[in-house]
Amino acid sequence: MLNTLLFNSKVRSLALLTCALVLASLLWRSDQPPEPLQAEGLRGPSEPDGFVINGDYRSFDSQGDLAIRLSSPRIEQFEASERATLVEPEAILQDQPSDSPWQLTARRGDFHQATGQLSLNGNVVVTRPLPEGQAATLSTEHLTLDNRSRTVHTNAPVTLTDAFGTTRATGMTAWIDDRVLELTSKVEGHYEPAPNPTP
CATH class of the missing domain: 1.20.5 (Single alpha-helices involved in coiled-coils or other helix-helix interfaces)
Structure with missing residues (x-):
């Protein structure tokens, strides 16, 4: 016992x-603090960290004037690569000297935060109104907008159309505020002469 x-x-x-x-x-x-969750491991590497529906972003210059307005029905953000993808982006770039905006549309866009560049892909169209009430257009498959240098450029074939005709080239750089366009190579154009006024 x-x-x-x-x-x-x-x-x-x-x-x-x-x-x-x-x-x-x-x-x-x-x-002890809990072990941090590896978000990418949970969701997979191809899934975004976050997304925005019907996003509308604006960028202003040092004087407080609107420089760029960018909108997209869906924007997906990837934090690790500091990148955002845009579905059917539309951008309006203010041309400060003339106050005549450039309008850009594309099927897809990739914004790289580190460089401040927006890469547009698929049926990229840039439209700019002309003083006579008409418009000039530039179309290509790839175009990069550099917000820091206020330039747009591409190495892809481009087609420019205005009231006077059509110009085709491979590669192009445009300075937005200076209203200067430089075509790189294989430039060819077709122009219609202005009609003679009747006496």
């Missing part, structure tokens, strides 16, 4: 000691 009581006493002490150690371990671990 004495052995049973002694045995039970030892078992109780061992059980109490085990409980105390487990409790101490739990209290010690509760002071």
Whole structure:
């Protein structure tokens, strides 16, 4: 009987000691911050960190005037690569000297935060109103807008159309505020002469 009581006493002490150690371990671990969740591991590398529906962003120059307005029905953000993808982006770029905006549309866009560049792909069309009430258009499959240098450029074939005709080339750089356009290579044009006024 004495052995049973002694045995039970030892078992109780061992059980109490085990409980105390487990409790101490739990209290010690509760002071440590939890392991951070690896979001990319949970969602997969091709899924965005966040998204915006019907996004409308505006960028202003140092004088507080609107420089760029960018909108898209869906924008997906990827934090690790500091990149955002845009579905059917539309952009309006203010030409400060003439206050005549450039309008850009495309099927897809990729904005790279580190460089401030917007790469447009698929049926890229740039439209600019002309003083006579007509419009000039530039179309290409790829175009990069550099917000820092206020330029647009491409190495792809481009087609320019205005009231006087059509020009085709491979590669182009345009300086937005200076209203200067430089065609790189393989430039060919077709122009219609202005009609002679009747006497």
